[in-house]
Amino acid sequence: MKKISVIDHELVPEHIVLSERDVKSLLAKHHISVGELPKIKISDPVIKEIGASAGDVIKIIRNSHTAGKAIVYRLVID
Amino acid sequence: MASVKRIQRIKFGLLSPKEIRRMSATKIITADTYDDDGFPIDMGLMDPRLGVINPGLRCKTCGGRIGECPGHFGHIELVAPVIHVGFAKWILKILRATCRKCGHLLFDEMTKKEYLDQIKSLNKLGQLTDDVVKEVFKNATKIRVCPYCEERQKEIAFEKPSMYIEEGHKLMPADIRDRFERIPDEDVEIFGMDPRNARPEWMILTVLPVPPVNTRPSITLESGQRSEDDLTHKLVDIIRINQRFQENTGAGAPQLIIEDLWELLQYHVTTFMDNEVSGVPPARHRSGRPLKTLSQRLRGKEGRFRGSLSGKRVNFSARTVISPDPNLNIDEVGVPLKIAQEMTITMNVTPQNIKKCKEYVRRGPDNHPGANYVKRGDGRRVKITEHNCEELAEMLEPGWSIDRQLMEGDIVLFNRQPSLHRMSIMAHNVKIMPDKTFRIHPSVCPPYNADFDGDEMNLHVPQTEEARADARTLMKVEENMLSPRFGGPIIGGIHDHISGTFILTRGRKLFDKSTALNMLRKSDTKDLTMPVETINEQPYWTGKQIFSCVLPEGLDVTYEAKMCENCEACKKEKCEKDAYVKIRNGELLCGTIDENGIGAFKGKILDRICKSYGVTEGRKFLENATQLAIRAIMHFGFSFGIDDGDIPRETQNQISSVMVDVKGRVDRLIEAYKAEELEPLPGRTVDETIEMKIMQELGKARDLSGSIAGKHLGHNNSAVIMAISGSRGSMLNLTQMAACVGQQSVRGERITRGYEGRTLPHFERGDLKADARGFVTSSYKKGLSPTEFFFHAIGGREGLVDTAVRTSQSGYLQRRLINALQDLDVKYDGTVRDTTGQIIQFEYGEDGVDPAKSDYGKSVNVRKIIENITGKEVV
Numbered sequence A: 001m002k003k004i005s006v007i008d009h010e011l012v013p014e015h016i017v018l019s020e021r022d023v024k025s026l027l028a029k030h031h032i033s034v035g036e037l038p039k040i041k042i043s044d045p046v047i048k049e050i051g052a053s054a055g056d057v058i059k060i061i062r063n064s065h066t067a068g069k070a071i072v073y074r075l076v077i078d
Numbered sequence B: 001m002a003s004v005k006r007i008q009r010i011k012f013g014l015l016s017p018k019e020i021r022r023m024s025a026t027k028i029i030t031a032d033t034y035d036d037d038g039f040p041i042d043m044g045l046m047d048p049r050l051g052v053i054n055p056g057l058r059c060k061t062c063g064g065r066i067g068e069c070p071g072h073f074g075h076i077e078l079v080a081p082v083i084h085v086g087f088a089k090w091i092l093k094i095l096r097a098t099c100r101k102c103g104h105l106l107f108d109e110m111t112k113k114e115y116l117d118q119i120k121s122l123n124k125l126g127q128l129t130d131d132v133v134k135e136v137f138k139n140a141t142k143i144r145v146c147p148y149c150e151e152r153q154k155e156i157a158f159e160k161p162s163m164y165i166e167e168g169h170k171l172m173p174a175d176i177r178d179r180f181e182r183i184p185d186e187d188v189e190i191f192g193m194d195p196r197n198a199r200p201e202w203m204i205l206t207v208l209p210v211p212p213v214n215t216r217p218s219i220t221l222e223s224g225q226r227s228e229d230d231l232t233h234k235l236v237d238i239i240r241i242n243q244r245f246q247e248n249t250g251a252g253a254p255q256l257i258i259e260d261l262w263e264l265l266q267y268h269v270t271t272f273m274d275n276e277v278s279g280v281p282p283a284r285h286r287s288g289r290p291l292k293t294l295s296q297r298l299r300g301k302e303g304r305f306r307g308s309l310s311g312k313r314v315n316f317s318a319r320t321v322i323s324p325d326p327n328l329n330i331d332e333v334g335v336p337l338k339i340a341q342e343m344t345i346t347m348n349v350t351p352q353n354i355k356k357c358k359e360y361v362r363r364g365p366d367n368h369p370g371a372n373y374v375k376r377g378d379g380r381r382v383k384i385t386e387h388n389c390e391e392l393a394e395m396l397e398p399g400w401s402i403d404r405q406l407m408e409g410d411i412v413l414f415n416r417q418p419s420l421h422r423m424s425i426m427a428h429n430v431k432i433m434p435d436k437t438f439r440i441h442p443s444v445c446p447p448y449n450a451d452f453d454g455d456e457m458n459l460h461v462p463q464t465e466e467a468r469a470d471a472r473t474l475m476k477v478e479e480n481m482l483s484p485r486f487g488g489p490i491i492g493g494i495h496d497h498i499s500g501t502f503i504l505t506r507g508r509k510l511f512d513k514s515t516a517l518n519m520l521r522k523s524d525t526k527d528l529t530m531p532v533e534t535i536n537e538q539p540y541w542t543g544k545q546i547f548s549c550v551l552p553e554g555l556d557v558t559y560e561a562k563m564c565e566n567c568e569a570c571k572k573e574k575c576e577k578d579a580y581v582k583i584r585n586g587e588l589l590c591g592t593i594d595e596n597g598i599g600a601f602k603g604k605i606l607d608r609i610c611k612s613y614g615v616t617e618g619r620k621f622l623e624n625a626t627q628l629a630i631r632a633i634m635h636f637g638f639s640f641g642i643d644d645g646d647i648p649r650e651t652q653n654q655i656s657s658v659m660v661d662v663k664g665r666v667d668r669l670i671e672a673y674k675a676e677e678l679e680p681l682p683g684r685t686v687d688e689t690i691e692m693k694i695m696q697e698l699g700k701a702r703d704l705s706g707s708i709a710g711k712h713l714g715h716n717n718s719a720v721i722m723a724i725s726g727s728r729g730s731m732l733n734l735t736q737m738a739a740c741v742g743q744q745s746v747r748g749e750r751i752t753r754g755y756e757g758r759t760l761p762h763f764e765r766g767d768l769k770a771d772a773r774g775f776v777t778s779s780y781k782k783g784l785s786p787t788e789f790f791f792h793a794i795g796g797r798e799g800l801v802d803t804a805v806r807t808s809q810s811g812y813l814q815r816r817l818i819n820a821l822q823d824l825d826v827k828y829d830g831t832v833r834d835t836t837g838q839i840i841q842f843e844y845g846e847d848g849v850d851p852a853k854s855d856y857g858k859s860v861n862v863r864k865i866i867e868n869i870t871g872k873e874v875v
Ligand SMILES: [Mg+2]
Pocket: B450, B451, B452, B453, B454, B455
């Protein structure tokens, strides 16, 4: 059977693994620790596909009704 | 002081006789309460071991005083078991599902195990077992022979409220209890019950718990007579019958008498639990009033749950009917003097305000604005009366506090239920008024969703400086002019305000000086501009000029009025409908001010002023504009009577001929359909096509008749003015009143239900004609024929049911949303977080825009900015 990539679907927003430096500046910007970020399960199909591991922070770029593009961050958890 | 304990879990179960005896402080054996000296009788219903209700005494069980002793249960040993009515249905189910001889659940071992596994796994997941249990009872009842002892099962009939008849033979509670005792614990689990906490036989009472005296205190009347609680009365009855039963069985009375007494005991225990069981005559007090027994205390709106626990009543609040007062400011509320004298604000006496405080105290409670109480330095509260007010005023010193009456200028919170959005509670300034209703400006009706057909509203007086500051800065009416729902004004002119400005500003009406000034009398305005015309050496002004007086200087707005028919090529300033509104530098140059100008939800001018000049200016504009509108409408006079819907014979004939025409066309359609010549529309069956075509024809006919009537009534008819200005009603309402009510529908289709193949016996089967399927040719004014009236009732009922269903559904949806979102808030860095600091949104609404401050949801109005900077219109 042909393997289908969820990333290619138009409704799946872009997921990017954040570099350690970017994570630091993100946390500094919001004065938070990683624990206060929204979470995403490591079993999430997109996370599986991009091969992120627990503890990584993912940057998601979504289409937004109000802002056009909206950027959110999620912490990958087990 | 008892230590604070944390509740870890709550378990529900049935009280076993053993448990009832164990928790009982005493056995109750006598129905008497007090002896001749007024002392409670031992082992009577008021036994001192059941708790204390007299101040000064100590509890014989726990030694606590009144307020410390929680009360203690007693018990009555019933001579014969009785059914607990609350479990009558369960008892029936269990009787039917178990063997009458050996007590086993009627399933074989395999099935039992299956069900038990299901229940156990559901319990482990913390899910409800109701569905499985239901199935257990349903299937077990079907089994006619016991797989364990081969006993044939008999049919059991149930007679409300608590009679079980097994093939003509009445089952006594004692028999039922014997059967239940035989049910093994494992089988009980399959009923979804926990046999350690709820054995089925405990549903049949052998011991009755007697509630503590705290729950049924006796009252001493003024005459010195003791009056007992309803529960005590009921318990007296139970004990009396119990004793008689005992005596009769002891004396070996005939079976018939025993059975009668048993039934009587059952009746008293039943009504003790619930005095509103269907099929049981309610037990009554000597006066004929039904007794309030256990379940009556808990159930219903006034019951313990809805009335005492969920229903919260607060101090410093008032409730009364509302009525309109267009002369109030929008942010005011008229408070009846009587209410103002009851409601107080606590003032702490300081060297700075002691003079004022003394003045309030000196005025006493009956001389508004006075004071009702003083609290002395030692914390003692003293009620102020007209006798002690002078004295108290002299004694007043810093460190005391006084409860000052509510007075003009105080800030209060005003609320109308259901409180669905934040505009349901707004802060108003108090205005003291005579009579007994709260008065509000009609413009604040839309946010509260209030009208004056008897609506009541609540008023709360904030008690601390912080609360008052919050109310002033966050909750004032003007702070809520712009709705966070759609970023436009939710408060605006309504009804007569819109009709008034509409009549005033439409066309080029001229007014002399005194009329013009009279209209502007109550408005705080700019000066009139130069008169446009001089007739007989008298200056005249136009309505547009008069309206311009209430517009702030420098205001530029351009928009299309409600009247605008969206002509293909807009003629702008030259629009013959005067529907193109242009305001330059606070001067209305052309156009008519209607709903789109100052109306709630739609008012463009209002919106612009609120956003460009601030909400305070917006509020002032609305106050001035509504005052002007009221005076304008009074100047012209405005009314609608039955003869304002009159149509001359000629026009009526025109409408009738439209109706005849359309009926002919419908007939021809039906003929074509019957001859199978009708072409189906794409994607539709022939049956659907004919319905659609008929509906289309009938709709067109109604619109046509409406426009014929509308044309005749003309633009000066009051109803037409209201419809086109948007102040109330629509052209459709007018059409229905004057010309033709039109098609009645159920679920968007013509009415088809009723008798076989027809809607009413007046019509032939399969009749598809207009009037056989709910088309109402008559107008409301002419009156409906009996069949038309019936169809109208059908259509009307659907509307009522729809609104009832919709409100309950959307209400529940709203509750769930609010419960889910109530603890989230927007932090100062623009993120949305929950109470633990978890980020929910990185930017509120993803764009960080406060919708209340937005331009109809958009963060910036680019067009407006360009126009402001370049001074040119952007097309
Ligand atoms: Mg009402």
